[in-house]
Amino acid sequence: MIEVTGVSKWYQQFQVLKDCSLTIKSGEVIVICGPSGSGKSTLIKCMNGLEPFQQGEIKVGDVSVGAKGTDLPKLRSRIGMVFQNFELFPHMTVRKNITLPQVKILGRSKDESDARTIKLLERMGLPSQADKFPAQLSGGQQQRVAIARALAMDPVAMLFDEPTSALDPEMINEVLDVMVALAQDGMTMAVVTHEMGFARRVANRVVFMDQGSIVEDAPKEAFFGTPRSERAQLFLSKILQH
Amino acid sequence: MSGFDWNVILNNRGLLLQGLAVSFQLTLVAIAGGMALGTVLAMCRLSRFRPLAIAAGSYVNFLRSLPLILVIFWFYILTPQIVGHPIDAYSSVLIAFTLFEAAYYCEIIRAGIASVKAGQVNAGLALGFGQFHVMRYVVLPQAFRNMLPVLLTQAIIMFQDTSIVYVVGVRDFLTAADVVANSNNRPVELYSVVAVTFLVICFTASRLVGRLQRKYAL
Numbered sequence: 001m002i003e004v005t006g007v008s009k010w011y012q013q014f015q016v017l018k019d020c021s022l023t024i025k026s027g028e029v030i031v032i033c034g035p036s037g038s039g040k041s042t043l044i045k046c047m048n049g050l051e052p053f054q055q056g057e058i059k060v061g062d063v064s065v066g067a068k069g070t071d072l073p074k075l076r077s078r079i080g081m082v083f084q085n086f087e088l089f090p091h092m093t094v095r096k097n098i099t100l101p102q103v104k105i106l107g108r109s110k111d112e113s114d115a116r117t118i119k120l121l122e123r124m125g126l127p128s129q130a131d132k133f134p135a136q137l138s139g140g141q142q143q144r145v146a147i148a149r150a151l152a153m154d155p156v157a158m159l160f161d162e163p164t165s166a167l168d169p170e171m172i173n174e175v176l177d178v179m180v181a182l183a184q185d186g187m188t189m190a191v192v193t194h195e196m197g198f199a200r201r202v203a204n205r206v207v208f209m210d211q212g213s214i215v216e217d218a219p220k221e222a223f224f225g226t227p228r229s230e231r232a233q234l235f236l237s238k239i240l241q242h
Numbered sequence: 243m244s245g246f247d248w249n250v251i252l253n254n255r256g257l258l259l260q261g262l263a264v265s266f267q268l269t270l271v272a273i274a275g276g277m278a279l280g281t282v283l284a285m286c287r288l289s290r291f292r293p294l295a296i297a298a299g300s301y302v303n304f305l306r307s308l309p310l311i312l313v314i315f316w317f318y319i320l321t322p323q324i325v326g327h328p329i330d331a332y333s334s335v336l337i338a339f340t341l342f343e344a345a346y347y348c349e350i351i352r353a354g355i356a357s358v359k360a361g362q363v364n365a366g367l368a369l370g371f372g373q374f375h376v377m378r379y380v381v382l383p384q385a386f387r388n389m390l391p392v393l394l395t396q397a398i399i400m401f402q403d404t405s406i407v408y409v410v411g412v413r414d415f416l417t418a419a420d421v422v423a424n425s426n427n428r429p430v431e432l433y434s435v436v437a438v439t440f441l442v443i444c445f446t447a448s449r450l451v452g453r454l455q456r457k458y459a460l
């Protein structure tokens with residue numbers, strides 16, 4: 001589904017990604033973790049072409065993300081993305097946030113889009129919030145709306161960049177539960193997170209990044225059993241403390 | 243000097259109101275035209291196509307370093323020579339104001355666009371919107387909300403500045419008052435009425451700005 005092959009990226013002299021390779025098969029859930037600044041966000045932003053890269057190749061299905069003629073908006077409409085800070089559009093109601101992209105990008109009718117929006121909000125446990133503005137919702141609710149907005153585009157895969165890092169502890173689970181359900185429904189997912197509980201429940205593989213390199217890419221049992229690299233061990237012991 | 247003679251105002255109210263209407267019209271047209279052109283200029287300045295950005299930047303810096311009154315004179319005298327036939331003072335003033343205000347609105351709008359966080363642009367792009375649609379649906383609506391107070395303040399300044407058209411003889415509010423003052427020899431009454439009218443309108447408008455600001459703040 002998503003195939004990253006030998007990707008390197010530089011900001012001027014500074015190399016953010018070093019020869020990264022990673023394959024996510026259809027229906028797989030990959031958790032990406034690693035210390036701050038290791039390039040996790042950069043890597044998943046490369047997957048939908050939000051960040052350009054200078055070397056290597058990324059394919060989503062048969063589409064090459066970095067190739068010249070690629071219709072990036074079309075490609076992106078097929079890949080959902082969820083951000084740390086939700087990034088709902090603050091000047092639109094929840095309903096409009098989810099409906100507008102369906103109408104403008106997919107060309108769905110207003111009625112059909114609206115029906116889909118309501119269904120998704122119900123699925124996210126937010127049936128009566130459609131006509132509120134994002135600022136009137138809690139962080140956990142906003143993030144679930146953001147997930148609904150991404151799902152409304154019927155994506156073939158979903159990318160999550162630290163979806164629970166900006167949330168108060170008591171709201172983390174309501175978002176993780178939605179993500180677990182999504183994973184169990186067979187969604188292809190790449191999730192940057194430090195929530196190892198989530199990784200344990202649904203991840204197929206755990207990828208550990210450090211200083212721009214993929215240091216470890218292992219089935220979760222192996223990763224939590226005995227990570228091969230010292231850096232991964234050290235990292236795990238740190239984040240599992242709390 | 244006898245006391246205030248208010249009859250001179252009442253008797254000439256038609257003329258004065260017409261003048262006031264011209265001032266309002268000038269303000270509204272210049273705001274609409276200036277904002278439209280200013281938005282285009284701001285897009286050009288932010289464009290990654292360098293020549294376009296440089297051209298727009300030069301335009302803005304050039305106009306912002308000229309006094310408004312010079313721009314008005316300039317258009318009044320130059321436009322007929324360019325188009326080859328005389329044009330009326332009112333049209334030349336409309337063009338001058340629009341072009342002049344556009345330079346200021348451009349900078350306000352540019353700051354407004356910059357105030358929208360990069361994450362919002364990424365969210366729009368990630369959904370599959372193209373650059374243009376991200377601007378239209380995501381960035382500009384937020385930018386305009388953020389800059390509403392500055393835009394309206396600029397509009398109030400602009401309304402006050404319309405009185406400059408006096409110099410080319412356009413019958414705005416001040417010019418109308420001046421005509422009445424001279425023909426009746428009643429400058430004190432007329433200039434007082436002009437002052438009070440400007441005060442009331444601008445004060446009310448700035449109170450309104452404060453209210454809108456509270457209502458639309460994101």
Ligand SMILES: Nc1ncnc2c1ncn2[C@@H]1O[C@H](COP(=O)(O)OP(=O)(O)OP(=O)(O)O)[C@@H](O)[C@H]1O
Binds near residue numbers: 011037038042
């Ligand atoms: N626009 C940029 N210009 C220069 N350097 C950048 C830019 N964006 C990111 N970087 C650098 O690239 C590196 C990787 O950043 P990235 O955001 O991918 O890390 P991350 O693993 O997601 O970290 P975090 O856990 O803090 O989110 C960091 O060292 C960062 O400082």
Ligand SMILES: [Mg+2]
Binds near residue numbers: 040041042161162
């Ligand atoms: Mg990050």
